[in-house]
Amino acid sequence: MSHEIQILPSLRAADFTRIGEEIATVESAGTTTLHYDGMDGRFVPNISMGLPILESIRKVTKCWLDVHLMIVEPERYVEAFRAAGADSISVHQEASPHLHRTLSLIQATGAKAGVVLNPATPVHTLDDVLGLADFVLVMSVNPGYGGQKFIPAALHKIRQLDQIRRQRNLNYCIEIDGGVDMSNILEISEAGCDWFVAGSSVFRSESPATAVRDLHTRAVSGRQLLA
Ligand code: DX5
Ligand code: ZN
Numbered sequence: 001m002s003h004e005i006q007i008l009p010s011l012r013a014a015d016f017t018r019i020g021e022e023i024a025t026v027e028s029a030g031t032t033t034l035h036y037d038g039m040d041g042r043f044v045p046n047i048s049m050g051l052p053i054l055e056s057i058r059k060v061t062k063c064w065l066d067v068h069l070m071i072v073e074p075e076r077y078v079e080a081f082r083a084a085g086a087d088s089i090s091v092h093q094e095a096s097p098h099l100h101r102t103l104s105l106i107q108a109t110g111a112k113a114g115v116v117l118n119p120a121t122p123v124h125t126l127d128d129v130l131g132l133a134d135f136v137l138v139m140s141v142n143p144g145y146g147g148q149k150f151i152p153a154a155l156h157k158i159r160q161l162d163q164i165r166r167q168r169n170l171n172y173c174i175e176i177d178g179g180v181d182m183s184n185i186l187e188i189s190e191a192g193c194d195w196f197v198a199g200s201s202v203f204r205s206e207s208p209a210t211a212v213r214d215l216h217t218r219a220v221s222g223r224q225l226l227a
Helices: 016-028 051-060 078-084 099-108 154-167 185-190 208-226
Strands: 006-009 033-039 064-070 088-092 112-117 135-139 173-177 195-198
Touching: 006 033, 006 208, 016 051, 016 208, 033 051, 051 064, 051 078, 064 112, 078 088, 078 099, 088 099, 088 135, 099 112, 135 154, 154 173, 154 185, 185 195, 185 208, 195 208
Parallel strands: 006 195, 033 064, 064 088, 088 112, 112 135, 135 173, 173 195
Antiparallel strands: none
16 A cells, blocks of 8 residues: 555544534545544443444545444454445454454455554564555554543554564555644654544644644655655
């Protein structure tokens, strides 16, 4: 997949009474990928949006829909989320003991497959699936809630993942999720990240369109420092 820098507004931070407008606003600022959180109240303590909302969103946007499943036994829902409109689907390493099979199942539906690491899970646990995954999502907060503080230890994981893909000549993208804002995005980009999920820093800001543009500009500067 292309390693082009992307800001992914996280829809769970949007105003659901006017979700179509919120999406149109970030699209006007250049957004081409949206992040969608699925939670089950079991893998994480919270419950978010399920299938019907994804179906509705699919109808109002041409954006790539990146679905992050924070649910137990995610393999049971892969096909349903794909049918509801997901373009990429990520599952947690901690929630899927048969990770190789689950990633293959996602790809068999035609979607791109990602694997997610909680803050407590080290990169080396993915050694044997990095050749299969289309992307790796590093959690920089404990999943379940928006608006939490960025955990800086995530930077080291991004660096490790970037180094491994160079050394092993792999092509996966690196995504970060949790607490990303103008104060840390430069450093995250410089560490080797490609996709930046941003919830509060986009939809809870005064101007979501300006926030998307500013975050993108700063992430691109970080990439230049890396190169
Ligand atoms: C956290 C979710 C995130 C969340 C990010 O469990 O996976 O996608 O929406 O929100 P912010 O950017 O506010 O931390
Ligand atoms: Zn997420």
